[in-house]
Amino acid sequence: MNFKAMKHLLLTSAVSLVLLPGYAGLATLAQTHGSMSSESERSFQPTLISLTRNRDMTISDVRSLYVMPFEPDSGGFRSNIIEGLRAWNRVKVVSSQAKADAVVEGAARSTGYGFWGKISVRSTKDNRVLWSGEARRHDGSGDGMAFNQLVSRLKAAASQ
Numbered sequence: 645m646n647f648k649a650m651k652h653l654l655l656t657s658a659v660s661l662v663l664l665p666g667y668a669g670l671a672t673l674a675q676t677h678g679s680m681s682s683e684s685e686r687s688f689q690p691t692l693i694s695l696t697r698n699r700d701m702t703i704s705d706v707r708s709l710y711v712m713p714f715e716p717d718s719g720g721f722r723s724n725i726i727e728g729l730r731a732w733n734r735v736k737v738v739s740s741q742a743k744a745d746a747v748v749e750g751a752a753r754s755t756g757y758g759f760w761g762k763i764s765v766r767s768t769k770d771n772r773v774l775w776s777g778e779a780r781r782h783d784g785s786g787d788g789m790a791f792n793q794l795v796s797r798l799k800a801a802a803s804q
């Protein structure tokens with residue numbers, strides 16, 4: 645296996661390497677870390693090094709959510725989002741940001757001819773946005789409620 649292929653393997657997955665004597669690049673790595681102390685040991689003892697790469701959290705990894713307070717003019721949008729999330733058995737809605745894998749932030753407004761709402765889900769681990777969506781409901785259009793549209797889209801994204 646050449647160096648480029650090994651580097652790709654290390655960066656994309658969890659692997660274990662057995663360092664054998666005579667493989668100069670890896671033996672040097674093992675020596676640097678003090679796992680082989682003498683010439684005779686290097687010729688007889690392979691060294692096992694486990695390497696893992698932490699992958700970033702995705703929306704599919706989220707198991708607990710905290711719904712942040714929304715803007716004051718959001719009406720009952722926040723409580724409707726919470727209700728929709730609680731009905732979803734895949735995630736737990738928790739009472740504080742410290743207990744959550746991710747937080748839901750949102751805003752909503754009456755537009756004069758309907759309703760507009762937006763939510764985003766942000767990781768509490770690294771503050772990255774994992775998912776976001778926006779929905780509009782026009783009066784008399786027969787569109788589903790904006791909060792139902794958003795919760796349904798979030799569920800679909802998390803199931804992929």
